[in-house]
Amino acid sequence: xxxxxxxxLPPGAEAPLVTxxxxxxxxxxxxxxxxxxxxxxxxxxxxxxxxxFVLLLIGSIGYLFWEGTGIWGLNVPVGWGYDIVNFVFWVGxxxxxxxxxxxxxxxxxxxxTSINRFSESMTLFAVICALMxxxxxxxxxxxxxxxxxxxxxxxxxxxxxxxxxxxxxxxxIYFTCSFLFWYVGLIPDLATLRDRAVTRxxxxxxxxxxxxxxxxxxxxxxxxxxxxxxAGISTPLVLSVHSVVxxxxxxxxxxxxxxxxxxxxxxxxxxxxGFAMVMSLAVVARKLLNLxxxxxxxxxxxxxxxxxxxxxxxxxxxxCEFFIAWYSGSxxxxxxxxxxxxxxxxxxxxxxxxxxxxxxxxxxxxxxxRTVAVMFVASILINIGMWFERFVIVMSLARDYxxxxxxxxxxxxxxxxxxxxxxGLFFTLFLLFARFVPMIAMSEVKAVLPQADPHHGxxx
Numbered sequence: 001x002x003x004x005x006x007x008x009l010p011p012g013a014e015a016p017l018v019t020x021x022x023x024x025x026x027x028x029x030x031x032x033x034x035x036x037x038x039x040x041x042x043x044x045x046x047x048x049x050x051x052x053f054v055l056l057l058i059g060s061i062g063y064l065f066w067e068g069t070g071i072w073g074l075n076v077p078v079g080w081g082y083d084i085v086n087f088v089f090w091v092g093x094x095x096x097x098x099x100x101x102x103x104x105x106x107x108x109x110x111x112x113t114s115i116n117r118f119s120e121s122m123t124l125f126a127v128i129c130a131l132m133x134x135x136x137x138x139x140x141x142x143x144x145x146x147x148x149x150x151x152x153x154x155x156x157x158x159x160x161x162x163x164x165x166x167x168x169x170x171x172x173i174y175f176t177c178s179f180l181f182w183y184v185g186l187i188p189d190l191a192t193l194r195d196r197a198v199t200r201x202x203x204x205x206x207x208x209x210x211x212x213x214x215x216x217x218x219x220x221x222x223x224x225x226x227x228x229x230x231a232g233i234s235t236p237l238v239l240s241v242h243s244v245v246x247x248x249x250x251x252x253x254x255x256x257x258x259x260x261x262x263x264x265x266x267x268x269x270x271x272x273x274g275f276a277m278v279m280s281l282a283v284v285a286r287k288l289l290n291l292x293x294x295x296x297x298x299x300x301x302x303x304x305x306x307x308x309x310x311x312x313x314x315x316x317x318x319x320c321e322f323f324i325a326w327y328s329g330s331x332x333x334x335x336x337x338x339x340x341x342x343x344x345x346x347x348x349x350x351x352x353x354x355x356x357x358x359x360x361x362x363x364x365x366x367x368x369x370r371t372v373a374v375m376f377v378a379s380i381l382i383n384i385g386m387w388f389e390r391f392v393i394v395m396s397l398a399r400d401y402x403x404x405x406x407x408x409x410x411x412x413x414x415x416x417x418x419x420x421x422x423x424g425l426f427f428t429l430f431l432l433f434a435r436f437v438p439m440i441a442m443s444e445v446k447a448v449l450p451q452a453d454p455h456h457g458x459x460x
Contacts, residue, residue, distance in 0.1 A: 020293035053424020090130035096274025097123025256336035311360030355385020
């Protein structure tokens with residue numbers, strides 16, 4: 001993993017998107033075998049470890065329902081703690097999948113084909129983790145259906161001025177569109193697994209899931225039109241969903257939150273953290289499943305460049321917040337940001353700055369940008385930094401307008417258990433996906449092979 005991989009191409013030459021001399025048949029064999037072969041011991045051990053954290057999550061949520069939100073470290077000024085931090089973090093993680101698939105598809109970036117499938121899956125699993133936190137933080141979770149505009153005998157309607165309701169609509173719509181986009185892209189590959197199935201059960205299941213796909217011209221035409229429409233719908237959602245989440249903060253009167261920079265700042269940070277998570281997963285999957293021919297160092301380098309750009313946007317936003325606080329002339333705003341850098345949570349602030357601003361600067365150097373070990377460690381640090389970014393923002397609550405109400409927020413063991421359990425849920429779902437669904441979009445990868453060009457070989 002630590003070896004610097006080189007293309008060996010002359011300067012200016014375009015690197016191949018798929019290496020190893022693959023054909024249409026070898027791509028189907030290589031990717032389908034991951035699903036068809038016997039379950040490996042590495043997968044079983046990984047799944048067992050991840051699922052043990054899911055059990056921890058179930059236990060901590062069960063105790064929360066029994067005892068109430070008093071088991072968390074919330075106090076009088078800090079009414080939101082790890083629950084809102086984790087919610088915003090996981091929503092941000094879910095951004096890169098749709099960005100890679102939808103936005104890069106509309107811009108005809110063909111390098112997306114090797115990484116779009118598992119980044120889309122990552123989006124779904126991250127959003128599932130995110131949706132859990134607004135649901136469990138309300139206290140009386142058994143009446144969570146009140147946030148939906150359902151007819152009821154009391155004639156009550158949800159409070160549309162509540163940020164909680166905005167989250168429900170924004171994230172639910174994002175999840176629905178992302179799921180449809182993911183599933184439509186899967187249909188040709190599910191049909192491939194159906195055609196290769198050797199048991200009646202597998203043939204029935206994959207036949208059912210592939211909706212009778214035969215690969216005819218009319219089916220391909222309808223498929224590509226549906227995929228294009230869903231990409232067009234999903235693209236503005238990438239920008240809107242985290243803007244809505246940031247507006248939860250921006251519409252309040254808390255010093256440090258009441259600012260219009262939040263929507264673009266949150267979107268840039270979401271893309272930044274999402275790509276970091278895709279990088280972490282891609283490096284591990286590439287190594288364990290021997291996917292070097294499909295996820296090349298050029299793919300990883302392009303993601304590093306995007307992380308470098310979005311990391312600088314996040315760093316600019318950090319600096320801009322200080323300028324706005326000074327320029328506003330408000331002593332409360334100025335104090336909020338000085339307090340972030342030098343107050344009781346200064347340790348969290350400087351972890352955030354180090355991970356999110358300094359670490360991405362490594363990618364200015366081409367050698368480090370193409371060194372797998374460096375990019376893997378950097379992606380982990382960036383995700384840590386982005387979690388602390390949300391922590392620092394939420395901890396503005398600890399010191400508001402009234403010094404008499406100031407207090408120091410400390411998470412309890414149940415806060416930590418819920419956070420760790422959410423990671424367990426995410427990795428459990430991802431491992432199930434990697435075991436039972438093609439991780440690489442076979443039909444799309446075949447389309448970027450030289451053989452897919454009708455003029456290939458001079459036969460036309």
